[in-house]
Each structure stands twice: as structure tokens, then as C-alpha cells.
Amino acid sequence: MKVLSVVGARPQFIKLAPICAAMASAEVGHVIVHTGQHYDDRMSDVIFADLGIPAPDYNLGVGSATHGRQTGGMLAALDGVLEESRPDWVVVYGDTNSTIAGALAATKMHIAVAHVEAGLRSFNRAMPEEINRVMTDHASDLCLAPTAVAMDHLSNEGLGERSLLIGDVMTDVCLGTRDLVAGKPLSFTPDGPFVMATLHRAENTDGDEHLRSLLTSISQLSTRVVLAVHPRLAAAADRIGFDLTTGAIEPVEPLSYPEMVAAVSAASAVITDSGGLQKEAFLLRTPAITLRTETEWPETLSGGWNVLDPTGRHISELLARTLSVPVDEAPYGDGQAAARCVRALQKF
């Protein structure tokens, strides 16, 4: 069996890591295609190196562009790669433009497609990721779901028969990395308690007044806030003339994955709009505040571990909230999702 994985953006490299390891253990031929959606070292190469992912076999070098141009560039380039490698399966991950491009290119060439992290829904059609998720699930031959809730969404859309619950591959990496970094010092000097923050989603960065108001709320907190700055946020802050060293904010470069796991474990709380980070906070038992109107990971809301605050106006009071033990302590599986994914590809 030959499997070809298509990845392009930071969270996908993290999802790819345990799949690569599971493919290698099962001695499955595995070709890696990097679309080039993320190209900065800290957004790409560093993650491959830190997580022991082999260098990609192909890099399509699409870079940044509007959604149509970026996705179209990937589609055009993938045809040649798929003609050359002729895999039995194409595996796509998550919800980025690289995900939909991989699924569409493969299915048009009658190559079987498996979607890792299928069935997540925010039900917010204004998010580019939501469109990518829905389209990818419907183009896929095998929908590999991380949670029971995701399985329900797939069934409700008539995709139940081609769906399988495998657990969450990011949980595989997160728990493994937590054990590796335990007791190691942080890459930035902790000066007492700190909150770890990220902010990068288009819904939060594209509107000037909304972004200014979120950053202002964060800057006025009484606890130090270490903000890992995604390139999209850096550009947006420049655009609105907001200095990212204002008040409580301490900007740092995007962290490597192990650094982020260590930082989230050590932080008193997490403020984020990232899907992955709110779930990592839950797994590492750090309270999170998510700056969004909805979450694809509703399990994190259990016990108050994650709370949605789309305007950022309640962050200060939310930091002081009390928490209880989550109802289901392990809704994201047992850390063996990647092995289940490979077995599913072999079986179907």
C-alpha cells in the first residue's frame, strides 16, 4: 500500500507527525507533499525537525495569496504529483486550504481520499475553515473522526457509513510531547505567573476595530501575557498601528511545538482563537478563554475548562473563574488515533 499525505499549514504538520510514525511502524510506503502554504521556518521546517517528520518528498511552493489563487495553485500542482506517485490513498488533515485542495485533486483523479479530523463543525459558514471541512468530508471516501460528536455530524450529513471514530491524532502528539518536555525549562524567562496567548484567525484579525478591542482587553490584564505572534497577526497589528508590546503583552515569535506544550502546561491560563490550542489547554489541564463565538471542540467546555468570549470583554473576570472536573475526562481518545488511522487505510 502507498499513501500520500498532503499538508501545508502548521497544525497539519503536527497532525502528520504521529501518522508518519504509525506508517513507518506498519511499513507502509508514505509520500509527503507540502503545499508551501506556510513557508516561514518557525511555521514549517522547525516543526518538521522538532517532531521528527521526514522532509517532504514534494514542496509545491504555493505561498500566500487570496483563497482562490492559493487553493487553485495547489490544485494545479497536485495533478502532476499524483500522476507521478499514483498512491492508493491520499490523506488530508484538518480544515485548511491545503486540505480541500488535496481532497479535490485526488478525488478528481479517482484516488481514494481519507480525511483525518473529519466531522468537526462550527456551523459558522463565514469561516473559510468551515467550508473546507464540509467540502472535504463530502469529497472523501473515508472520514476519520476524532470524537463522538464529530461522528454525529457526519451521520447527520448522510456520511455515517463511510465514517470511523479513531480518536484525535493531536492528542497522540500532545500527550507524548507533554511527557518529553516535563521538567525542562521554558524558552522564555518566566517572571512569575503568566497567561499564554495566540490570535490569528481571519475573523479576529481582519476587522480593524474588533482586533484593536481584543488587543486592548488583553493589554489591560493584570497578569503578564506572553503572546506568540503568528505572521498574520503581526501584519494586522501593523495595519492598525497597534504596538504589540502595549501593557501586559509580551510578544514572542511563534513557538515550536514542544515549547508551546511546555508553555501551556506552565501557564495559569490560555487565551486563544486556535482550535488546536484550546484543546491542548484542556488536555494539559490549563483553563482556556477562546476568543470566538463557537468551538469545534465542545468537549473542552465541560467543567468550565474552556469558555467562549468572542468580544474579549470578559477575559479579566473569566481568568478568576472556578473549575470542576470535566464530565468525560478523555473525550479525545487514548493517544492511539494514528495507529487506528493506518489500520483503517489498510482495511478499507
Ligand code: UD1
Ligand atoms: C491557516 C488556516 C487556519 C489555521 C492556520 C494555522 C486556511 C484557510 N486557514 O491560516 O485554519 O488555523 O493556518 O496557522 O487555510 N504568513 C507568513 N508566513 C507563513 C504563513 C503565513 O508570513 O509561513 C502570512 C501571510 O501574510 C499570509 C497570512 O500569514 O497571507 C495568512 O496565512 P494563510 O496560510 O493564508 O492563513 P493562516 O492565517 O495561517
